[in-house]
Amino acid sequence: MKQTIDAAPMAVAVTEMLEKLGIKEVNPAYSTGLVWGGQNNKEVREIYSPADGNLIASVRMATEEDYGAVIRKAEEAFKVWRTVPAPKRGEIVRQIGNKLREFKEPLGKLVSYEMGKILQEGLGEVQEMIDICDFAVGLSRQLQGSTLHSERPSHRMYDQYHPLGVVGVISAFNFPVAVWSWNAMLAAVCGDVTVWKPSEKTPLTALACQHIIRDVLADNELPEGIFSVIIGDAKIGVAMSKDVRVPLVSATGSTRMGKKVGEAVGARLGKSLLELGGNNAIIMTENADIEMALRAVVFGAVGTCGQRCTSTRRVIIHENIYDEVKERLLKIYPNLPIGNPLSDGTLVGPLIDKDAVEAFLNALKAVQKEGGNLLIGGEVLEGAGYETGTYVTPAIVEAENHYHLVQEETFAPILYLIKYSGGVENAIDIQNGVKQGLSSSIFSTNMLETEAFVSHWGSDCGIANVNIGTSGAEIGGAFGGEKDTGGGRESGSDAWRIYMRRQTNTINFSRELPLAQGIKFDF
Incomplete structure (x- = not known):
């Protein structure tokens, strides 16, 4: 019934995989895409593989001060990133997709080894990341609004979509990298920046993703803070949910967790994208x-x-x-x-x-x-x-x-x-x-x-x-559910709209000012 692997070759393969992905014996608590931080934090979490019980590596756990630093960098990056034309943002995502192609095998293996899903599923998850990059590249030239007919003469009315800001992503252990990419790549072409809190059960794959995309960000001389990751426990998720500087929080996990996130985000009238339990x-x-x-x-x-x-x-x-x-x-x-x-x-x-x-x-x-x-x-x-x-x-x-x-x-x-x-x-x-x-x-x-x-x-x-x-x-389809599943939609179709703010514009190109509801007055 079982399938076994000889321990000695397996250990060598794991070591080579970790080296390719930049995973050290002890890893920093956060990254802003180009800069790593929290290397001296006292709290350390050891990550063991459910496949063989071996210690893979350790991570420093972020503090609330670290979280504040990451958000500030993200806010600064947003001011730059939102001014980049959407098709050029798509070009960056295209390059990220190509980098993921280069690292598909080692990253897929790490997904399998750290989370426990079979290798083909691990490789398939990385392929989903590549696919969403391809989807987002095309989307970068299709962020369309609508032209509407005004009831007033010589007026033009239309709606358009603008970048939202900092998007917080809270992901679960079962899809340790794909869910981040579904959010981050769409958010990126929409002009947003992302701060990712992965599951503390599977943080190494998240750190590996930061290593993979770093060269793309550096080669294009982009600021730090467009793609950030922070390793922490529930306190970081709570801080993100309550943070008015994060207009959208996308959370994947249990219904119990999602209700807490939704309540916290809703209390400040923010937007939440919840992907929760299924039955x-x-x-x-x-x-x-x-x-x-x-x-x-x-x-x-x-x-x-x-x-x-x-x-x-x-x-x-x-x-x-x-x-x-x-x-x-x-x-x-x-x-x-x-x-x-x-x-x-x-x-x-x-x-x-x-x-x-x-x-x-x-x-x-x-x-x-x-x-x-x-x-x-x-x-x-x-x-x-x-x-x-x-x-x-x-x-x-x-x-x-x-x-x-x-x-x-x-x-x-x-x-x-x-x-x-x-x-x-x-x-x-x-x-x-x-x-x-x-x-x-x-x-x-x-x-x-x-x-x-x-x-x-x-x-x-x-x-x-x-x-x-x-x-x-x-x-290509919108992913998500109803009732206690949260009502959110990620990935394809028009799921991109949640990462943007909608604006209606009316332009008067006459020399008169007709008032609403036919009101007239002189002064």
Whole structure:
């Protein structure tokens, strides 16, 4: 079942990877793109790999004084960056994309080693960064407004979009670099600067990104502060959320965290872009292509060890095919290749840490107390290759949608099987019957069912797929969800608008001044 890597060559490969990316034994607390700071800070955090338990490197933790210094540099940089024409800002992003191409392999490996997702997913995450750079380059020539017809003669009216300012980005451990790029590259072409607080669980990939883009900034003689990163705990996130100098905070993480960020930003009437929890379901109607659906269900449930916000948590199956689907899944799960994420052939890597393992085990205990039937999985693997205690066997549980644990998002590989009867509208009601609303999917060859699913009385999620799984969104589409998922949108489509402020302009090119509402007066 497991995939192993010989320890000696592995250690050499890790050392070479870290050297290429500029990661030292102990790393600074922050960077303003060109200058590093906080090298002498007393608090140090050691970063261990969930793959093998080895110490990768350490980071200095930033202070509130460091945060203030970073924001001041960002404010100074914004005054310069906003005056650069948008297509020229796009040229800088194009160069960043090319740098990421050069470092795709080592950065992808570090994503895999630091976070625990399999290597192909790590490389795929870096490819998403490259793709969003390409998207942003094209966008830099398309930041259009609208021309409107004025009701007053000899007047012209239009709306346009201007840079917003400093954008704060708070990212989560599960996508340690892609989420930053979705925000930072769009913000950059919009004329904004970004200050990035990565997860304290995966800070090394963030520091590596700063090393990668540094030469682009230096070669183009740009000021420090356009792209900044600061390594810290929740105190830094709180400071950013409350800071009136940061007009937009984009936060990715749990619903609990997002509500705190949204409350703090809202209290100062700032803008927040929240990408929070998902409780994603795949509906399998009796008209589903079962072979295709099973492929989507399995990868959606166990990919990234269930630690994607778009991971498949529930599969809602018509009673006529329920037993067949359950039987097939119970044959597939024992053969899942679980092991070191850097090894060829591995599909399921480790959970991020032992706290995540404990949450996984506790959720399974709790759902069984509610009446759930654990069919398979739910074990912590031991023995050679599994010494870290972070490898688990993905679980399948027969459950009902109203169970408390089914209503919550457990960031782990737990798949709930839910049976439904009657028409597709019953399945849609079950799918919508949770607090979260990120990603959803239906498998059916019946157009009446699929069209109902994507209609305005169908799925209430921000993403609704037909004959595609819940994970694996494309860069070109807006990414985000509704309800407790936060309502934000990142990446493609017109998601760029949140990084700008909208302005309506009216120009009078007559020699008269007609007043609003037909008011007339003499003086």
